[in-house]
């Protein structure tokens with residue numbers, strides 16, 4: 001989130017599109033209810049289904065799964081052609097005026113530089129015109145045909161209300177009503193908040209869905225302001241912490257990136273991470289990259305990381321490709337993996353195309369699962385007859401189950417969607433043989449180290465020199481780990497203005513990332529967390545909710561970065577530093593300093609007349625409507641059909657799916673076409689269950705006992721399906737048996753002149769636990785992922801459906 005949960009209470013208009021907060025985030029949804037009750041805010045829901053969120057919305061608009069870019073492209077076109085944008089904001093705080101390389105172009109659904117064989121782009125033309133002074137060129141009149149504003153106008157002109165209706169199946173009048181409500185927030189004193197989750201991410205163009213709404217929010221001047229923002233409603237309680245700490249194959253903590261094969265030495269690595277400002281005087285905060293990186297390396301390898309060995313740069317692996325979940329399972333299928341460690345993950349039920357997953361797991365020599373529950377993945381080799389016809393006798397994989405504690409039994413911090421690190425305490429001792437994850441990992445780490453000590457090996461240094469300063473090496477405590485993440489001084493830190501004055505003594509905790517150094521005298525495992533555990537103690541455990549009713553709660557827990565509650569908050573004031581909206585002041589220029597209720601992005605030295613842009617992480621200081629080379633699949637979002645779609649792409653008929661999306665060769669053949677699979681399927685959650693865990697609990701199993709699919713009354717009639725009757729649903733990859741829920745909440749949509757039916761498939765069942773057996777949508781889903789972040793396309797694929805008598809599924 002750019003903002004936070006409580007801040008949603010300050011909005012004028014909440015749009016839930018690509019999520020269902022009332023169902024999946026019922027606690028956070030209360031802030032929408034507060035905004036409605038206290039401020040008369042409105043709620044829009046755009047969803048293929050009439051959801052629990054829709055049931056309390058002021059306006060609901062249906063949409064065909066996988067077509068949000070066409071819808072939002074329509075909104076962008078509406079805002080631009082009706083002049084419903086916040087002009088001063090767009091001109092000063094976005095790159096609308098920036099001139100783009102004339103070699104950049106877009107036609108027939110492809111941007112310049114596409115290489116069909118590689119399914120990838122040469123992105124060199126997707127950039128600004130840069131002058132001899134090294135600064136990007138601008139046209140402040142926004143008239144130059146190569147400026148971002150004009151290119152954007154041209155790019156989105158195709159998404160007329162008629163085109164939106166044709167692609168999305170959203171009736172034109174409903175689309176226009178949504179566009180009008182959104183446009184009402186283009187004034188400086190009205191804000192909209194965007195609340196989204198998987199309805200946007202789980203597509204082959206998921207990242208671009210989010211980009212599209214980010215563009216809308218920028219045009220409206222809604223980023224950096226109270227009640228505004230792009231608010232990702234995150235999933236598991238600590239999934240924000242997962243990305244913060246770099247638990248993705250290409251990241252290291254704090255959104256630093258692992259070196260690639262093309263960066264064999266430190267200079268090559270740093271050369272693409274220098275980020276010189278692209279406009280005069282801009283902060284371009286990633287210029288501090290080296291300080292964060294060196295402090296990370298010091299935290300990892302202590303005295304073994306020196307200036308002479310480039311801070312142990314050689315210890316880091318050099319990536320050839322990203323190892324996302326899809327690739328890892330594809331490698332298993334190719335027989336290229338020996339073992340797999342599966343910690344707090346139940347991929348057999350939660351990754352796409354169960355048939356392929358089973359094949360991959362069957363080729364492993366060993367599989368380790370670390371989980372408090374007996375999961376389907378650890379029993380993937382079991383045959384459950386009509387539910388998963390697995391050939392157990394052929395499977396040689398040895399499975400080791402290590403029982404762990406669960407979140408309620410351990411201590412530590414959970415980072416919520418709003419970037420708040422909240423400390424929590426164990427409610428129970430882990431039962432039986434279950435152990436803390438940290439305990440298990442420490443044992444394995446210590447054993448590995450002993451092996452390297454004994455046997456040497458090709459390159460033992462990174463393991464042997466790893467910092468491991470815990471009181472009990474076999475059991476690091478959450479306190480020790482949290483303090484390490486915050487970081488400390490490795491030498492006395494002197495006052496930059498007075499070299500005789502010590503500001504942080506050697507060995508003491510640092511109080512913020514501004515104290516980090518690139519000379520090896522500080523360490524911090526995760527720079528964005530520096531400040532969470534200072535000499536004043538554990539800031540994450542703070543529980544003072546007093547905030548004068550601002551919704552910022554600055555004394556409750558601790559928020560990264562620097563306890564800042566709203567990112568880019570300088571954008572809440574105009575260029576002169578005067579708040580856009582006096583009733584929602586956030587950060588403003590008070591004559592001699594930046595003041596307000598949130599932690600400002602920068603200090604008094606940056607006066608408004610210096611026009612230092614609010615988007616301090618970008619070298620240009622402004623936000624990007626045109627993303628330059630950042631995204632793999634284009635600098636503007638554009639509509640692509642899902643890989644399995646009922647119609648051809650109306651705006652680029654020759655293109656199937658996002659041309660830069662993640663798909664492996666063999667998986668093309670596994671895609672189905674609409675003649676055999678005429679219905680659009682989507683998958684989602686129910687309040688009564690949390691993924692595959694809660695079916696192990698009797699009470700939840702009673703509340704939602706059995707796998708079902710939801711279809712419209714119209715489809716039920718066409719196919720002779722009765723309420724509560726059995727159906728078979730199948731895709732080109734598999735088949736499931738389910739009970740049918742026939743409902744008015746799903747309606748057929750008119751897409752390109754044809755009625756299009758939607759089959760809704762909830763996520764939660766399997767063959768373990770207390771609920772009835774039944775497989776979930778992932779027996780059916782395609783093995784395709786987003787171009788940028790590889791999230792699988794769970795939310796739009798094709799199926800067929802028929803009524804069956806109770807009995808085995810073919």
Ligand SMILES: Nc1nc2c(c(=O)[nH]1)N[C@H]1C(S)=C(S)[C@@H](COP(=O)(O)OP(=O)(O)OC[C@H]3O[C@@H](n4cnc5c(=O)[nH]c(N)nc54)[C@H](O)[C@@H]3O)O[C@H]1N2
Nearest residue numbers: 018019020024065066197198199235236684685687690691
């Ligand atoms: N009770 C409960 N709460 C949960 C979870 C749970 O399992 N149970 N899981 C947690 C996790 S890990 C996550 S990530 C979040 C997920 O939170 P959400 O994303 O809100 O949950 P979903 O139900 O997967 O999907 C949301 C909605 O997207 C809609 N949708 C499908 N396709 C499209 C599309 O193409 N466009 C649009 N606009 N909408 C579409 C679906 O109809 C559905 O209503 O929930 C978290 N909260």
Ligand SMILES: Nc1nc2c(c(=O)[nH]1)N[C@H]1C(S)=C(S)[C@@H](COP(=O)(O)OP(=O)(O)OC[C@H]3O[C@@H](n4cnc5c(=O)[nH]c(N)nc54)[C@H](O)[C@@H]3O)O[C@H]1N2
Nearest residue numbers: 344345346350370371373404405406407683691692777794
């Ligand atoms: N078709 C379809 N598929 C989907 C989705 C969808 O919408 N549609 N949603 C996707 C999303 S958003 C997500 S997040 C994934 C979820 O995918 P998974 O993460 O695989 O699903 P969970 O069931 O949440 O599995 C997490 C496991 O962690 C275990 N666990 C709990 N606490 C601890 C602990 O402290 N330590 C350890 N070691 N284990 C613990 C639980 O018992 C559980 O078995 O599913 C994805 N799959």
Ligand SMILES: [Mo]
Nearest residue numbers: 234235236239
């Ligand atoms: Mo999730």
